[in-house]
Amino acid sequence: MLLSRALLKRHSVLPGFDLALGFTLLYLSCIVLVPLSAAFLKTFTLTWPAFWDAVTAPRVVAAYRLTFGASLAAALANAVFGLVVCWVLVRYEFPGRRIVDALVDLPFALPTAVAGIALTALYSGNGWIGSLLPVKVSFTPVGVWVALTFIGLPFVVRTLQPVLEDLQREIEEAAAILGATRLQTFRRVILPIVTPALLTGFALAFARALGEYGSVIFIAGNLPMVSEIVPLLIITKLEQFDIPGATAIAVVMLVASFVLLLAINGLQAWTRARQGR
Amino acid sequence: MSAAAAVVAAPPHVAAVPPRVSEATTEPAWVRRSLIAVALVFLTLFLFVPLVAVFAEALKKGLDVYLAAIVEPDALSAIRLTLVAAAISVPLNCAFGVAAAWAIAKFDFRGKNLLLTLIDLPFSVSPVIAGLIFVLVFGLQGWLGGWLRDHDLKIIFALPGIVIATIFITFPFVARELIPLMQAQGVEQEEAARVLGASGWQIFRRVTLPNVRWALLYGVILCNARAMGEFGAVSVVSGHIRGQTNTMPLHIEILYNEYQFAAAFAVASLLAGLALLTLALKVVVERRVAAQAEVTRR
Numbered sequence: 001m002l003l004s005r006a007l008l009k010r011h012s013v014l015p016g017f018d019l020a021l022g023f024t025l026l027y028l029s030c031i032v033l034v035p036l037s038a039a040f041l042k043t044f045t046l047t048w049p050a051f052w053d054a055v056t057a058p059r060v061v062a063a064y065r066l067t068f069g070a071s072l073a074a075a076l077a078n079a080v081f082g083l084v085v086c087w088v089l090v091r092y093e094f095p096g097r098r099i100v101d102a103l104v105d106l107p108f109a110l111p112t113a114v115a116g117i118a119l120t121a122l123y124s125g126n127g128w129i130g131s132l133l134p135v136k137v138s139f140t141p142v143g144v145w146v147a148l149t150f151i152g153l154p155f156v157v158r159t160l161q162p163v164l165e166d167l168q169r170e171i172e173e174a175a176a177i178l179g180a181t182r183l184q185t186f187r188r189v190i191l192p193i194v195t196p197a198l199l200t201g202f203a204l205a206f207a208r209a210l211g212e213y214g215s216v217i218f219i220a221g222n223l224p225m226v227s228e229i230v231p232l233l234i235i236t237k238l239e240q241f242d243i244p245g246a247t248a249i250a251v252v253m254l255v256a257s258f259v260l261l262l263a264i265n266g267l268q269a270w271t272r273a274r275q276g277r
Numbered sequence: 278m279s280a281a282a283a284v285v286a287a288p289p290h291v292a293a294v295p296p297r298v299s300e301a302t303t304e305p306a307w308v309r310r311s312l313i314a315v316a317l318v319f320l321t322l323f324l325f326v327p328l329v330a331v332f333a334e335a336l337k338k339g340l341d342v343y344l345a346a347i348v349e350p351d352a353l354s355a356i357r358l359t360l361v362a363a364a365i366s367v368p369l370n371c372a373f374g375v376a377a378a379w380a381i382a383k384f385d386f387r388g389k390n391l392l393l394t395l396i397d398l399p400f401s402v403s404p405v406i407a408g409l410i411f412v413l414v415f416g417l418q419g420w421l422g423g424w425l426r427d428h429d430l431k432i433i434f435a436l437p438g439i440v441i442a443t444i445f446i447t448f449p450f451v452a453r454e455l456i457p458l459m460q461a462q463g464v465e466q467e468e469a470a471r472v473l474g475a476s477g478w479q480i481f482r483r484v485t486l487p488n489v490r491w492a493l494l495y496g497v498i499l500c501n502a503r504a505m506g507e508f509g510a511v512s513v514v515s516g517h518i519r520g521q522t523n524t525m526p527l528h529i530e531i532l533y534n535e536y537q538f539a540a541a542f543a544v545a546s547l548l549a550g551l552a553l554l555t556l557a558l559k560v561v562v563e564r565r566v567a568a569q570a571e572v573t574r575r
Contacts, residue, residue, distance in 0.1 A: 007386040014467050015477035020380040024392070027373045031445055032398055035410040038420060042413050081319045088316040092309055100317070102560050106324050108499075109552035109559075111506025113526040114545040117533050118327040121334055121542075128326065150323050172302040182304055211403025214508035214526070218533065231405035235513060238409065243418060250406045257401040265394065 039254060042247040054248040059224050060233060064252075066141055067230040071209035074148035079202045082156025083194075089157070090164040104157050107150055112214025119147055120219040139221030144229060147215040152205030159201035163194050163271065196271040203267060207260040210253065331549045334542035346532075346540035347547065354520045355528035355544070361436070362511075362524060363504040366443040370500055374451025375493070379481070382459030383467065393456070399448040407445045408513025411438060434516030439524065442510040447500045454496030458489055458570060491565040498562065502555040506548055 003018045043051060054060070088094075089101050107115065123130040123146055124138035137143050167190065175185040213231040220227045230253055237246035303309070336343055346352060377396060381389060399407065413419050415432040425432060432438045466488070470480045486493075508526040515522045523531065525544055532541035 007388065009385045009387060012384055012464070013471050014383055014464060014480070015471075016379060016481075017384050017386075020376040021384075021386070024373065024377040024380055027369075027376075028392075028395060031441070031448060032395065035414050035445070036398070036402070038413040039406070039410050081316070084312055085316040085320060088313050091303070092313055094313050098560075100320060102556050103324055103328075104320070105556055105559065106328060106552065109502050109506075109555045110328070111508060111526050111545075111548045111552070113508040113529050114331060114506070114548050114552075115327065117529065117538075117541055117545060118330045118334075121538070122327055122330050128330065129322065146323075150327070153323060169302055176302060182308075185302075207401055211401075211406065213403065213405050213512075218530075231403050231509065234405050234409060238412065238513065243412070243416070246409060247413065250403075250409050253403060254406060257403070261394070261397070261401045 043251050046244050051248050054245045055252050062225045063228050063230045063233045070144040071206050073145050074152055074209050075202050075206035077149050078152045078156045078205045086157045086160040105154050107153050116215040116218035138219050141227050143219035144216055147219050148209040151212050152209050155204040156201030160197050163197040196274050200267040203264045332546050335546040338539040342539050343543045346543035351520050355523045355525045359505050359525045362439050362443050365440045366504050367501050371451050377452045378455035378459050381456050383464050396449050396452050404509025407510040408442050433514050438514035439511050442514045443504050446507050446510050447503045450500035451496035454492045458492045491562050495562040498558050
């Protein structure tokens with residue numbers, strides 16, 4: 001009864017609010033909130049200089065640079081190709097369109113370890129794709145980019161798809177009647193409408209790439225200072241029983257994720273406002 | 278909100294649009310063809326070929342090697358552990374998803390937006406960090422580590438740790454599918470049932486559940502796929518004890534690192550098959566969800 005008296009804005013005839021919200025809050029606290037706060041509290045056992053040293057050691061900084069750089073490059077590739085894929089799926093008819101549409105979600109459904117070993121085999125020197133390429137991909141930072149691009153692929157397409165589907169043809173017709181070329185219509189009319197959704201998809205892909213582990217470790221080669229991503233560094237520290245060090249790096253990544261989460265929430269609100277809902 | 282949009286979009290497209298205008302709102306044929314080509318080449322390189330490669334590599338050394346890799350004792354125990362972990366974590370998250378959706382969609386209360394954000398939180402946490410936080414709580418040097426050791430309970434490097442990490446990773450799936458649909462459906466039907474004298478349980482079973490069953494199934498399918506495939510978080514808490522705390526993804530990693538590629542891909546092909554099955558079910562269920570949303574909108 002306490003919860004309903006404290007929180008409900010309006011009386012409801014429906015039962016079960018206390019039970020449902022009570023269970024929700026208890027479960028959320030046990031599984032998510034308390035364990036997550038453990039990470040932050042653990043870092044308080046470190047002195048400030050020790051924390052600073054742990055998160056700015058050269059090997060750690062190199063890992064940040066790779067993780068953030070490769071994630072950004074992958075999210076950019078996903079934004080560009082995701083827009084093309086989404087456009088093609090929504091606007092054009094071609095054989096196999098529905099199958100392609102369903103398979104876009106594959107990176108969501110395929111376990112990351114499976115994706116990791118498949119991409120590594122394909123892009124290694126004697127793999128189907130790697131043997132055709134002039135540059136080495138597997139076991140280099142380029143390989144990290146390939147894995148992160150795979151992982152982030154559905155985000156842009158799936159965020160953009162409802163917006164493109166809802167786009168009213170009348171606006172494009174008006175632009176055409178007023179004398180705009182097709183390219184002008186796309187740049188001046190369509191792109192501004194889809195930009196918030198495109199940015200949301202980009203941010204979602206970027207956020208997912210930052211934390212990705214399973215698909216990357218097989219293809220990256222994991223050389224310290226060169227192709228070692230931050231999540232792997234956390235695991236390495238854990239295996240050396242350097243739990244405070246691992247936690248300090250984890251907290252830096254958590255803060256980055258939370259900032260991105262806020263940005264994504266803002267972008268989603270913008271998307272809804274732009275769509276006039 | 279979406280109901281209002283549906284009303285606005287209601288007039289069906291009249292067929293009498295002059296052909297020249299429709300030409301003006303699409304691209305020349307060569308642009309269309311090249312865009313389709315770009316999209317398909319990109320998807321082929323990043324999606325289709327990797328998927329085919331899993332099965333091709335698995336069967337490279339013949340069917341005998343493939344089957345041997347799957348019926349091998351360590352592989353079987355990994356399959357069993359994966360099934361057990363999913364069988365515990367999916368129903369728990371399902372119960373949570375239903376409870377959270379009931380509270381959020383059917384009632385108006387303070388702090389709802391904060392709660393929605395918190396439910397999504399596990400999606401933005403790296404799997405490795407998800408594993409780490411449970412080591413911080415249940416590990417030997419963790420908050421409860423001493424107490425657990427005194428009572429001879431093992432969570433980290435054992436099944437409970439694997440289950441709890443899986444629950445964390447798959448936490449939002451069911452709730453996220455149910456909440457928007459139940460919000461769109463409103464409370465009129467439940468209120469009518471209440472006025473007619475139905476109990477809470479009857480309202481849920483006879484009114485709410487039939488209205489959301491496909492979305493619920495959809496959430497469970499996604500949750501299950503992720504639960505069986507989770508790698509990073511489970512890898513941190515499992516301890517990689519062969520035949521005991523290795524799930525299928527971890528077994529794949531070990532085989533791969535031992536250069537037993539055909540065996541690694543054989544086990545991987547089972548998970549890839551599961552992924553394809555998930556996608557197929559998703560297409561079917563998505564259609565039902567759309568139909569159900571359409572019906573409740575009227």
